[in-house]
Amino acid sequence: MEELGRTIGGMLRAGDLVVLTGPLGAGKTTLTRGIGEGLGVRGPVQSPTFVLARTHPSLVGGAPLVHVDAYRIGSALELEDLDIDVEGSVTIVEWGRGMVDHLRDTWWEIELDREWHGHGVDTACGTTGRESELDAAAPRLVTISRRP
DSSP states (O other): OHHHHHHHHTTOOTTOEEEEEOOTTSSHHHHHHHHHHHHTBOSOOOOOTTTSEEEEOBSSSSOOEEEEEGGGOOSHHHHHTTOOOTTTSEEEEETOTTTOTTTOSSEEEEEEEEOOTTOSEETTTTEEOOGGGOOTTSOEEEEEEEEO
């Protein structure tokens, strides 16, 4: 995931918005870490779950990376209240499906899925079980599309 992220990061520019979608443990933050490396931003890139958004300034004179975790955000209006410089940054929004329509006319959506091999999923509600059961080396299915 980090290698793919580095490749993607090398292509992104200020004003680009990327929405990452996928279950817990699919690699959203790992992909973002690679994007940060590809952009040449100051790290470490970590999940912003408890701070909602982190800004990583460029070390190479490029656009900063704004990394948002929308998991705990209840609506698009709450996302807007974060006052993100979408025009001047590369913005990555984890769990942002259905929340970014008002931020940009177009954006990239990257959907990540993983093989579970029968471990770590409660099939009744689709959530993970124990984190120790997640297989970090399991293959991922990555779908990249331009929205809307």
